[in-house]
Amino acid sequence: MRVARLVSAAWQWGSRLPPLVCDSLLPTLLLVNVTTTRPLHELPVATTLTAALVLPLLWRRRAPLMVFGMVTAAAFVQWLMDVQLLADIALLIALYTVAASSGRRGTLAAGAIVEAGVLLACLRWAVEEAFPTTFVAATAMVIASAALGVNVRTKGVCLEALEERAARLERERDQQARLAVAEERTRITREMHDIVTHNLSVMVALTDAAVYAQHRSPDKATTAMLQISETGRQALTDMRRSLGILRTDEPDAERHPLPGIAQLAALTEQMCAAGLPTRLEVHGEHTHIPATAQLTVYRLVQEALTNALKHTPSGTHAQVHVRCSTEAVTVHVIDNGPGTTLPGTTPSGHGIPGMRERAVAYGGELRAGPLPGGGWEIHTRLDLDNGGEVTT
Missing domain, CATH: 3.30.565.10 (Histidine kinase-like ATPase, C-terminal domain)
Structure with a gap:
């Protein structure tokens, strides 16, 4: 448990560093290792091959396929020169990067190349009795590197799809909100048109009737004026009711049903x-x-x-x-x-x-x-x- 916590803390700390800094840590450590552990007469060749294997990793995020080609070429030269190096781990990192950024075909091709290198390395450097164990262990590391890269790529694709879906849902939500606002404006405009047009038309007609009857029939004129007043109050009630629906604190909408x-x-x-x-x-x-x-x-x-x-x-x-x-x-x-x-x-x-x-x-x-x-x-x-x- 303590080791797991340390690894998790180290991973979180590393995720906060810039990518170039993270990519430069392993090459630096491997170069320091080869310069401090190799005999003096092996140091020039070992340092040169180590640099050829690990320095391209600095650009692995920008050009994964090119970096993979450079690392495999350096590893083949190393095999031809019969020099064993800890820096061969760069092959696994390059394979992981290809699997994390390329499709299935690119991953299978890169994995096949690395597996061929594993076979050549085991044939040359593995002890005869330990050949099966060494080959299986190296193959397992190749498969694990490729699988880890594929997993990262799949998560990235899923995350991108989720982000795109979230953006699309946000656009649809905004569009629906705009449509709802437009629909509500249309509803209010239509309601106000019906209320105002009807009641004003009735009030104009009653006013004309009252003017016409004020001398000949004062009683009818009075009745018409009272109806005008009632129509005006009804119009105000209808407008309060229609606008009161938009306000939760408006009591008129409840007092006057539709x-x-x-x-x-x-x-x-x-x-x-x-x-x-x-x-x-x-x-x-x-x-x-x-x-x-x-x-x-x-x-x-x-x-x-x-x-x-x-x-x-x-x-x-x-x-x-x-x-x-x-x-x-x-x-x-x-x-x-x-x-x-x-x-x-x-x-x-x-x-x-x-x-x-x-x-x-x-x-x-x-x-x-x-x-x-x-x-x-x-x-x-x-x-x-x-x-x-x-x-x-």
Whole structure:
């Protein structure tokens, strides 16, 4: 255990050093060893061969294949000169570097070259009785060096893949965040458009009626002014509710639930007071329909009636048909005004595109256009499970 801790500490200490410093430690130690242990008459040859074996290791990270070639060439010259050196360990380091930086073919080729050198060295220098043991031990070191290099390369590839995946996930997260922000802006813009356009249109119509009736029928003018006040307060409530969803500390969002199918009756009464007689028919039970789907139905009807109020002459009547089932909600709004004057025929309008966006969110397709005999029609079918085929 103590040796393992010392080795671990030494490895951590070495990992903090610059690569060139780490690569120069072994060549320095081997050169010091050969100069201090060899006899004087062997020193020039031994030092030269040791330098040829270990000095190329300084560049092994930059050019592993070239360094491996230089080390194997020096080892072959050493074998030809029949000089045994401790610096032969450089072959294992060069093989490890090739395995850590090259593919399978490069590793196998380098391993085969080193194994051939092991065989030649054992044939020349191993004692005959100890040849098998020496050869097996040297081969095991070759295999261990190659396996260690392959393991390092595999870890590096895995780490690179993980880093790339993390970077890709971060980009996707940022992209999704931008899309969510854009979608939320679109939702708020659409909601504000529906609230402001509808309530202002009603208030303008009621104001015109009050001005017209203030001398002939003061009671009706007073009633219209009260309805204007109520419409303004309702608009403020709707705006607080829509903006309050964005704030967790906003109490109005909880005090005032989102409008739904149950509030369509009040909406049609408001439109009747503003000068657009409207008849509402709701078929089927709507209590099981999600609140967001009910809000979509409410906004679709609100926008359709607001368009009819703004762009049709007095005397126009509207009809609203809502059919609820467990699978879908069908919304059908028609009026008997001149259909060619309704919005949606001009590309600058936001009402019809906003209605289409609301319908698409529930797998629906909005049909908006003039009727053959006159008037205007809005029709869509919202799939509550988003799983059926849209039929309009």
